[in-house]
Amino acid sequence: MKLPALNNAAVRPAEINRRDFFKSGAAVASVTLAPGVTLMAFGGEANANADAGKRWGMLIDVNKCSTDCKACVTACSDENGWKLDGNPDTDAQWIRKVDLTHKQTGREASLPMMCQHCEEPPCVDVCPTGASFKRADGIVLVDKHTCIGCRYCMMACPFKARSFVHEDVEDQKAHAPRGKGTVESCTLCVHRVDKGGTPACVEACSATGHGAMMFGDLNDPTSDIAAALNNYASIGLRDDLRLNPGVRYTNL
Amino acid sequence: MKRLIASLLIICGLAVSGATAGSLYPEIPKAVGAAHPEGNAYMRINHMRLLRHDRDETMRLGNRDTQYSLKECVACHAVMGPDALPISVKEDEHFCKSCHEYAAVKIDCFQCHNSKPDEGFTALLMQTPVASESEIATYLDEVLQ
Numbered sequence: 222m223k224l225p226a227l228n229n230a231a232v233r234p235a236e237i238n239r240r241d242f243f244k245s246g247a248a249v250a251s252v253t254l255a256p257g258v259t260l261m262a263f264g265g266e267a268n269a270n271a272d273a274g275k276r277w278g279m280l281i282d283v284n285k286c287s288t289d290c291k292a293c294v295t296a297c298s299d300e301n302g303w304k305l306d307g308n309p310d311t312d313a314q315w316i317r318k319v320d321l322t323h324k325q326t327g328r329e330a331s332l333p334m335m336c337q338h339c340e341e342p343p344c345v346d347v348c349p350t351g352a353s354f355k356r357a358d359g360i361v362l363v364d365k366h367t368c369i370g371c372r373y374c375m376m377a378c379p380f381k382a383r384s385f386v387h388e389d390v391e392d393q394k395a396h397a398p399r400g401k402g403t404v405e406s407c408t409l410c411v412h413r414v415d416k417g418g419t420p421a422c423v424e425a426c427s428a429t430g431h432g433a434m435m436f437g438d439l440n441d442p443t444s445d446i447a448a449a450l451n452n453y454a455s456i457g458l459r460d461d462l463r464l465n466p467g468v469r470y471t472n473l
Numbered sequence: 474m475k476r477l478i479a480s481l482l483i484i485c486g487l488a489v490s491g492a493t494a495g496s497l498y499p500e501i502p503k504a505v506g507a508a509h510p511e512g513n514a515y516m517r518i519n520h521m522r523l524l525r526h527d528r529d530e531t532m533r534l535g536n537r538d539t540q541y542s543l544k545e546c547v548a549c550h551a552v553m554g555p556d557a558l559p560i561s562v563k564e565d566e567h568f569c570k571s572c573h574e575y576a577a578v579k580i581d582c583f584q585c586h587n588s589k590p591d592e593g594f595t596a597l598l599m600q601t602p603v604a605s606e607s608e609i610a611t612y613l614d615e616v617l618q
Binding site: 270271354356357358362364365366390391392393394395396398399400401402403411412415416 | 528529532533534535536537538544547561584585586587589590591
């Protein structure tokens with residue numbers, strides 16, 4: 222039996238045909254690089270939210286982060302529906318608190334640690350299926366539809382920011398699907414960001430009054446985060462690896 | 474000739490009684506929201522393609538304004554259990570399962586996705602007085618936004 226075509230105009234009157242799609246300027250932007258070579262960008266603002274002009278990132282002020290506060294971790298767990306099962310070997314690593322003590326000076330610092338949303342993500346380089354990918358706006362995600370659970374990305378990540386789901390999961394959040402046999406990590410609350418919101422951890426941090434986390438578009442010179450990065454010295458973790466993380470730390 | 478008509482009638486009678494009582498055809502639960510404009514026959518054949526196309530659109534491009542989303546399927550096709558709460562795909566009466574079981578096609582969606590609508594939609598379905606069709610339609614639109 223022959224299946225009806227997906228773009229059958231008779232059944233889907235609302236669907237635009239291929240010719241109309243190419244005619245519409247909103248959906249296609251083309252740049253002629255050289256005679257005969259044309260670069261075409263599909264999507265753009267017309268139908269997609271991941272904007273290539275943006276680079277979502279975070280700035281964490283370690284001085285403002287308190288050792289005994291776990292609001293960001295709790296908020297992430299509530300938002301994305303993951304739970305710690307008490308086994309450090311297999312626990313989810315969406316976000317965790319790391320406490321540091323300087324050996325010489327004794328200075329104590331505490332910071333939240335999550336996927337650093339690198340510009341050059343090693344997890345994407347090693348993924349054999351293309352499941353680990355970076356969105357146009359800099360958010361690094363796992364496409365669980367294509368993830369085979371090989372865990373190469375977990376080994377490649379210098380921040381141990383990814384974890385494997387070992388057990389069956391039930392009653393997931395509708396916006397954060399997760400299941401056994403796939404790797405997961407911080408999504409920078411992509412479902413919120415796509416709607417113009419901020420990640421749950423950042424929201425929770427400012428709700429506690431600490432205000433240690435700042436979220437925004439690193440590429441937008443008028444954004445608060447760009448201004449802060451311009452004014453204060455900050456570092457990306459493991460800058461020696463030249464991954465250019467989207468999450469940066471100040472006063473570390 | 475008379476014998477032929479009689480035997481035809483008996484066959485028809487058997488067919489009718491079979492369809493009502495011990496039918497092998499699955500009982501497909503009715504959806505809460507409005508019907509698909511494409512028609513049921515189209516959706517039965519193409520739903521997986523529509524979902525696969527739009528899931529990549531959402532996942533890779535961040536386009537959350539797609540026409541088809543599993544979230545909306547699960548909400549609109551929610552089936553209530555004896556406790557008046559939506560049932561999961563583990564139950565035979567679940568919308569997706571009722572047909573997939575019949576067709577012997579494994580559903581992988583719910584290894585990661587929730588097979589029950591989110592709390593907001595459940596609350597809407599359970600509210601008294603019963604939610605109107607327009608309220609449900611508004612919610613389903615918002616699910617996608």
